[in-house]
Amino acid sequence: MGHHFELHKHIELAATPEQVWEAIATGPGVDSWFMGRTEIEPREGGRTRLTLAGHVEEATVAAWEPGKRFADRTETAPDGTFMATEYLIEGRDQGSTVLRLVQSGVLGDNWESEYEAMRTGWDMYLGTLAAYLAHFPGRTAVPVSAFRPGAGDPEPVWAAVTAALGLTGPVTEGQPVTLAVDGLPPVDGVVDSAGLPTWLGVRTADGLYRFLHSGADRGNTLVVGHHLFAVDGGPGRTEQAWQNWLTALPVG
Incomplete structure (x- = not known):
């Protein structure tokens, strides 16, 4: 019902x-x-x-x-x-x-x-x-998504994500972030949204980056859902690069 x-x-x-x-x-x-x-x-x-x-x-x-x-x-x-x-x-x-x-x-x-x-x-x-x-008033973004079902429980997954972002200790808004994704320009920004253990947001000069964990009831899926206002090489190439990063992330 x-x-x-x-x-x-x-x-x-x-x-x-x-x-x-x-x-x-x-x-x-x-x-x-x-x-x-x-x-x-x-x-x-x-x-x-x-x-x-x-x-x-x-x-x-x-x-x-x-x-x-x-x-x-x-x-x-x-x-x-x-x-x-x-x-x-x-x-x-x-x-x-x-x-x-x-x-x-x-x-x-x-x-x-x-x-x-x-x-x-x-x-x-x-x-x-x-x-x-x-x-980003007056601008529009290209959405970029990638998924890793069965990534694991929130604690080890977020430990891997925050380590990749160069974050240590409790995550708070305003912390600087640096991330390298093969084939893409470096991501340099700040934490602008900290909703752990569900989500983490990063803002750069040209994008809003969002990392999400679905929780166990929804398959322990790790998701990236970014909004990029400058995309080098086209959205398909960018999305594949993020999928590769997500798949290779050492979560276990």
Whole structure:
């Protein structure tokens, strides 16, 4: 039997309502902070498409009010599950904006794990949205993803990731990071988001780098989900280089 749910989040962003709209209601904007690759047909009744790891999720635009409200909803599956997402934009003084998110629908048998993943995941993604609007306004990113299922429990995995990033001791925002990935320019930046044991974020002059661990209930998968504003050699080559790095990471 499906489980109905409703999840609420909100965040204040250092951006105008128009900038926030571009970030949440256009494909290139969403690609600059959210997972996978997104396409959006800009009208009520239009279609949205999210592609990630070979899986495609489509939805219908349920609300299209530029600068104010955007919503979409997937079709109801044979088992009764569906997902609906709504963004509400509220302008504030001095050019800031409050973004409210409501995600609702029906989850399947493993609903508790799914709900917790969404609840925690939105904290990371909305934080990434804030970083995008604050540090890369007017630019759009190429999303780069790679996956390592069965990487292991969080503690040894994060020990390997933080060692590769040159981090020691407790991870805190502002720590300097240096990382070498074969075939790519060096990554030099700072920790800008520390949500261990679930995620770790790094910001550079040309990118937002995100490392995620799914947890045991979701296969102990280690994921990189980066947003790069300057890509040398094309996205395919960059994505393969990160997949090679992830596969070779000594996690055991």
